Amino acid sequence: MSDLLTARVAGVVVLAAVLLAAAGDAAALSPAAARGKQIYVNGSSEARRDITALVGMGSTALPASALPCTSCHGPDGLGRPEGGVTPANITWTQLAKPYRALSGVVRTRPAYTEASVARAIATGIDAGGVQLDASMPRYRMHPEDMADLVAYLQYLEDELDPGLSETAITLGTLLPSGSRTAALGDAVRGVLEAYFAELNAAGGVYNRKLELRVASAADADAVLELGRAMIEGGEVFAMVAAFTAGLERELDAAVEAHGMPLVGPFTEFTGEPETLRRFTFHLYGGLDVQARALAEYASTGLVPDGAKLGVVHVGTRDMREVAVALRSLAERRGWPAPVLIEYPGPEFPSVDSIAAKLSAEQVDALLFLGPGADFRAVAVQSAQNGWTPFLLSPGALAGGALLELPAAYTGRIFLSFPTGPSDYTDSGAEAFNAFRERHSLPREHTPTQIATYAAVGLLVDGLKAAGRSLSREKLIAWLEGRYQYETGLTPNITYGRNRRIGALGAHVVAVDLERKLVGSTSRWVATP
Numbered sequence: 001m002s003d004l005l006t007a008r009v010a011g012v013v014v015l016a017a018v019l020l021a022a023a024g025d026a027a028a029l030s031p032a033a034a035r036g037k038q039i040y041v042n043g044s045s046e047a048r049r050d051i052t053a054l055v056g057m058g059s060t061a062l063p064a065s066a067l068p069c070t071s072c073h074g075p076d077g078l079g080r081p082e083g084g085v086t087p088a089n090i091t092w093t094q095l096a097k098p099y100r101a102l103s104g105v106v107r108t109r110p111a112y113t114e115a116s117v118a119r120a121i122a123t124g125i126d127a128g129g130v131q132l133d134a135s136m137p138r139y140r141m142h143p144e145d146m147a148d149l150v151a152y153l154q155y156l157e158d159e160l161d162p163g164l165s166e167t168a169i170t171l172g173t174l175l176p177s178g179s180r181t182a183a184l185g186d187a188v189r190g191v192l193e194a195y196f197a198e199l200n201a202a203g204g205v206y207n208r209k210l211e212l213r214v215a216s217a218a219d220a221d222a223v224l225e226l227g228r229a230m231i232e233g234g235e236v237f238a239m240v241a242a243f244t245a246g247l248e249r250e251l252d253a254a255v256e257a258h259g260m261p262l263v264g265p266f267t268e269f270t271g272e273p274e275t276l277r278r279f280t281f282h283l284y285g286g287l288d289v290q291a292r293a294l295a296e297y298a299s300t301g302l303v304p305d306g307a308k309l310g311v312v313h314v315g316t317r318d319m320r321e322v323a324v325a326l327r328s329l330a331e332r333r334g335w336p337a338p339v340l341i342e343y344p345g346p347e348f349p350s351v352d353s354i355a356a357k358l359s360a361e362q363v364d365a366l367l368f369l370g371p372g373a374d375f376r377a378v379a380v381q382s383a384q385n386g387w388t389p390f391l392l393s394p395g396a397l398a399g400g401a402l403l404e405l406p407a408a409y410t411g412r413i414f415l416s417f418p419t420g421p422s423d424y425t426d427s428g429a430e431a432f433n434a435f436r437e438r439h440s441l442p443r444e445h446t447p448t449q450i451a452t453y454a455a456v457g458l459l460v461d462g463l464k465a466a467g468r469s470l471s472r473e474k475l476i477a478w479l480e481g482r483y484q485y486e487t488g489l490t491p492n493i494t495y496g497r498n499r500r501i502g503a504l505g506a507h508v509v510a511v512d513l514e515r516k517l518v519g520s521t522s523r524w525v526a527t528p
Contacts, residue, residue: 029155035145036152041075043068045145053137067137075259076471077156085135091157117153118146161472162260163237169204169463169470170211170235171196174227174242174251178218181243185216187445188241188266191452194439199460206468210460220246228254238475240264240459241452255279261475263462264455266448268396269318270501277500281479283455283490284418284503285527288322290394291369293506293525294416295326298365299335301508301523302390302414306335310363310389312354312378314345314370322369339363348374355382358389365390372401383408390414395509395518403516413511415518419447419490420507422522428488454487491524504528 029037035046043064045051051064072087073079079087088094099109109128112120116127121139124132141149163170173192175185196210204210213236215226224247230236231254238261244251245268255262255277262280270286285293298307311326313319323340330338339361343349355378358366366382366389368375375398379391383406391402395415402413432453435441441449458479466474485493485502493502507522 032148032151036148039149040069049142051141162234169208172213172230172236172239175216177216187448188452205463241455263459282501287394290416290506292527294392297508297525303364307364308336309338310358310366312341315342351377351381359387367392372398376401416506425488450489454490
């Protein structure tokens with residue numbers, strides 16, 4: 001039942017008669033409906049019977065798992081636009097009543113019955129005997145599976161997403177608790193608890209209170225296990241400001257498999273924009289985006305004809321992918337091919353050999369993706385050899401290691417940051433400072449607190465915009481529609497169907513060697 005129905009053939013397939021309990025809670029799924037949900041969501045039968053989707057008037061047969069109903073109609077049956085066509089709303093409210101439309105001619109159909117729903121699914125004939133649009137697949141399945149699917153459709157309109165009840169919205173986060181990172185976790189937790197308490201005191205979101213579920217551990221394996229349990233447990237609606245650094249691939253896979261929105265994760269690598277996943281919304285780019293911003297800056301601002309980059313990086317999988325992406329960027333821009341040098345951290349190879357190779361290749365700018373101490377060693381040796389290229393590094397990696405370099409590098413050192421003080425508006429800074437004062441939050445780890453505050457504010461705005469009939473799909477649709485959304489504390493946020501990094505770029509800042517500090521002015525470099 002995946003499928004693109006045109007407006008003129010109105011609501012496709014579904015008879016759904018959902019009766020709400022007297023208290024207003026959605027009814028629990030019957031065993032048949034639970035089996036039908038598997039067909040609707042995954043296109044597969046619990047009994048392992050074949051289900052086939054016939055596409056294009058039956059000319060092409062595919063496994064229904066390739067075209068499950070939810071892929072076009074969505075988990076809530078409201079229809080997700082795709083390929084310029086908006087699939088029909090197949091909720092009971094729309095389908096259990098007669099349909100009449102005017103579009104040049106009058107078209108009508110009676111309300112669906114269980115038999116006409118099954119016929120529409122199998123043959124593409126609506127309740128009035130009219131052929132549905134050819135973009136609607138025709139499904140072949142065992143009669144028992146068809147009965148289960150129809151049973152689930154009766155619950156579709158009113159089934160609540162995980163983590164939702166009539167009185168609460170449960171949100172989760174994943175925090176570190178190791179000796180070196182516990183303070184960061186405490187900073188995030190403090191902001192979230194204070195934000196939720198303040199919002200709940202004002203009535204919550206459409207009279208639903210926000211509840212916070214926290215998973216915290218010091219060991220990476222334990223963090224991953226807790227994160228998966230939260231995502232898969234069915235008790236959390238969405239995650240916010242979760243620490244996923246080092247576990248991006250594993251947690252992303254779990255988030256995608258279970259359709260849980262994740263807003264504003266703390267992560268080192270956000271990935272190439274075109275490969276980002278559907279349910280994770282980053283506030284700003286990670287080290288990969290910052291590296292691309294530095295390459296753009298060097299090749300347009302420092303060497304207008306395109307800088308020849310030397311990219312020295314630790315030999316991890318993530319850093320290797322960043323280096324390859326920089327090479328692809330140079331090819332697309334027509335810049336000189338970068339010189340890529342990988343080394344196995346923490347064992348640093350001969351500084352002399354690296355400096356000599358980069359100098360021999362006549363590199364204009366050295367982009368270092370590794371610890372600041374390693375970068376400083378190469379830069380010092382290069383200066384001793386009489387070669388002083390531009391030096392580039394994400395600020396989080398460099399730290400203060402480059403502040404003690406020889407004066408020969410004056411005006412030649414640049415760091416990147418995803419956000420900074422220049423992003424703060426007067427009203428945004430005032431609101432955040434007042435919030436921190438009201439809740440007696442500590443002054444330490446301000447950047448972490450700001451990112452958390454911005455992420456939860458964005459998420460809550462989405463929850464409010466979705467209204468009382470909140471769903472994960474509605475939240476995602478709202479987030480995808482944000483353009484230049486102002487947090488007042490970060491660069492403006494823009495998302496889209498194919499964009500999951502809100503502020504796609506980085507601030508590039510010069511290092512002042514004379515005063516031994518990072519400059520106060522920056523240039524924002526977008527990385528489209």
